[in-house]
Amino acid sequence: MHALVVASTRPEVIKLSPVMREFEARGVDYTFVTTGQHYDDELFWSFIRDLGLRTPEHNIEIGSGSHAYQTARALEALEEIILKERPSVVIAEGDTNSVLSCALACAKLHVAFAHVEAGLRSFDRTMPEEVNRVLADHIAEVLFAPTEGAALNLIEEGILPEKIFIVGNTIVDATLQNLEIARESSRILEDVPEDFLLLTLHRAENVDSRERLAGIMEALFELGEEIVFPLHPRTRKRLKEFGLLEGVRQRLHLIPPAGYLDFLMLLSRAKLVLTDSGGVQEEAIVLNTPCVTLRTSTERPETVEAGGNVLAGVEKADILRTVRRILGDESVYSAMRSAKNPFGEGDSGRKIVDTLIKLEEEGRLKITPPSKVLRRKRREFITADASLAGKRIAELPFRVVRVIRSGRARFPFPELLLREGDVVEVAVREFYRCSEPFRELPQDRSTPPAL
Ligand code: UD1
Ligand code: UDP
Numbered sequence: 001m002h003a004l005v006v007a008s009t010r011p012e013v014i015k016l017s018p019v020m021r022e023f024e025a026r027g028v029d030y031t032f033v034t035t036g037q038h039y040d041d042e043l044f045w046s047f048i049r050d051l052g053l054r055t056p057e058h059n060i061e062i063g064s065g066s067h068a069y070q071t072a073r074a075l076e077a078l079e080e081i082i083l084k085e086r087p088s089v090v091i092a093e094g095d096t097n098s099v100l101s102c103a104l105a106c107a108k109l110h111v112a113f114a115h116v117e118a119g120l121r122s123f124d125r126t127m128p129e130e131v132n133r134v135l136a137d138h139i140a141e142v143l144f145a146p147t148e149g150a151a152l153n154l155i156e157e158g159i160l161p162e163k164i165f166i167v168g169n170t171i172v173d174a175t176l177q178n179l180e181i182a183r184e185s186s187r188i189l190e191d192v193p194e195d196f197l198l199l200t201l202h203r204a205e206n207v208d209s210r211e212r213l214a215g216i217m218e219a220l221f222e223l224g225e226e227i228v229f230p231l232h233p234r235t236r237k238r239l240k241e242f243g244l245l246e247g248v249r250q251r252l253h254l255i256p257p258a259g260y261l262d263f264l265m266l267l268s269r270a271k272l273v274l275t276d277s278g279g280v281q282e283e284a285i286v287l288n289t290p291c292v293t294l295r296t297s298t299e300r301p302e303t304v305e306a307g308g309n310v311l312a313g314v315e316k317a318d319i320l321r322t323v324r325r326i327l328g329d330e331s332v333y334s335a336m337r338s339a340k341n342p343f344g345e346g347d348s349g350r351k352i353v354d355t356l357i358k359l360e361e362e363g364r365l366k367i368t369p370p371s372k373v374l375r376r377k378r379r380e381f382i383t384a385d386a387s388l389a390g391k392r393i394a395e396l397p398f399r400v401v402r403v404i405r406s407g408r409a410r411f412p413f414p415e416l417l418l419r420e421g422d423v424v425e426v427a428v429r430e431f432y433r434c435s436e437p438f439r440e441l442p443q444d445r446s447t448p449p450a451l
Helices: 010-026 041-050 067-085 097-109 128-139 148-156 170-185 210-223 233-241 245-251 260-269 278-286 301-305 316-328 330-337 348-361
Strands: 002-006 029-034 089-093 113-116 142-145 164-166 197-200 227-230 253-255 272-275 291-293 309-311 374-383 399-405 408-410 423-431
Touching: 002 010, 002 067, 002 097, 010 029, 010 041, 010 089, 010 113, 010 170, 010 278, 010 348, 029 067, 041 260, 067 097, 089 097, 089 348, 097 113, 097 128, 113 128, 113 348, 142 148, 142 348, 148 164, 148 399, 148 408, 164 348, 170 260, 170 278, 170 348, 210 233, 210 245, 210 316, 227 260, 233 245, 260 278, 272 278, 272 316, 278 291, 278 301, 278 309, 291 316, 301 309, 316 330
Parallel strands: 002 029, 002 089, 089 113, 113 142, 142 164, 197 227, 197 272, 227 253, 272 291, 291 309
Antiparallel strands: 374 423, 399 408, 399 423
16 A cells, blocks of 8 residues: 655644554555645654654645635645545545645545545534545545544534545544653643643634724733633734733743643643543643633533533633633533543544555455446335344445434444334435436435335
């Protein structure tokens, strides 16, 4: 197998590092590409060093610019790289403009695109990340969903379960692989107050509006806590433009974007983290640090359901009330600290590589025109009776896409045992007969057998 790994921003490098490590350990041939969306040492190169990754073989150097500019430039250059490298699969993670370009380049060249962290949804199409992840998922041939909930989001959108693999989130691997190293090598805790809250903020919808950004800052000032704030360059630029930077510098403990190992130390030691980052919501629950998300939606609802994360919104009063409640009530605080990480055991990198190798052996990474021409596809519903109860999904003679049990959807895991009363949703496909393509013949219908 020859894989192309495309990682172009801070979170992508972190989350694909366990996959690259696994490739290295197993001697799988891979080429590392960055579009150059993040290019500063503190947003990109320091992560390559901290994580012990090799220098990317290709750097497209798109740099900063509008969404259209970044996406178009990366698309054009990725096409050339894919044509030159001829990979059996292209792997990207997450929801940045670079990931969308990567998916589009693969689709046009009929090269398998594997999407790591598939199925996350904020259900807010005004977020650039939501559009990117929906499109990337619909292009992908292989979708690595972190949780059953993410997999069900994909099924809800019509993606078939055979393309979906629930593998946990590689952020758990990265955190567990690097925490000890961070403890030994990071000195960042010497430079920050003993008792502190950690803050990260960079989402366009929070920092590109003066009113929104000023409101969030006022709430944080009023908290009266020591707040350590590693400043993303986008946020620095906006705070300066809006004339807020000096005020923030006086009230919060501003530091440059932290290196990965330093950030792990800060997050593991912080009393609580306030963030609008996706990755930080996940790391916080792995490190048992209570998380307050400064947004009105999250594509990581599992962290909220597990009890480790609270969506505070972006209004000053809501932020103040939420943080005071957590810090002011020991039982609330300790319940948040003991929330269980819903993203797996830290073996996602291995599962991803295992799956890709198996799919390649089975010839499932090749994209070819369909051998049978589809006329129509639809869903049918069967209620499991006594004859189906106890059967495994894998042994049913039809394509199950979802099982509804006691009103709740379940992913059709091959080993899931049916129970009487389960509603089984089945994908039905009707084909034309290809031998006589110009005349519509009676359909070759594959329907579920009569029960
Ligand atoms: C991007 C992603 C976002 C992700 C984030 C990770 C999109 C639409 N957004 O947001 O989903 O959460 O990365 O951090 O893809 N800049 C620098 N140095 C750099 C890179 C950027 O100073 O190395 C500054 C530039 O002024 C640039 C701004 O940051 O205009 C924003 O960078 P950009 O990559 O467009 O978006 P992010 O906000 O980083
Ligand atoms: N991170 C870091 N230094 C910082 C802030 C974040 O190393 O100063 C890491 C953090 O460990 C997490 C990742 O960056 O894994 C999250 O990236 P970011 O918040 O930029 O993007 P998102 O996850 O929201 O896409």
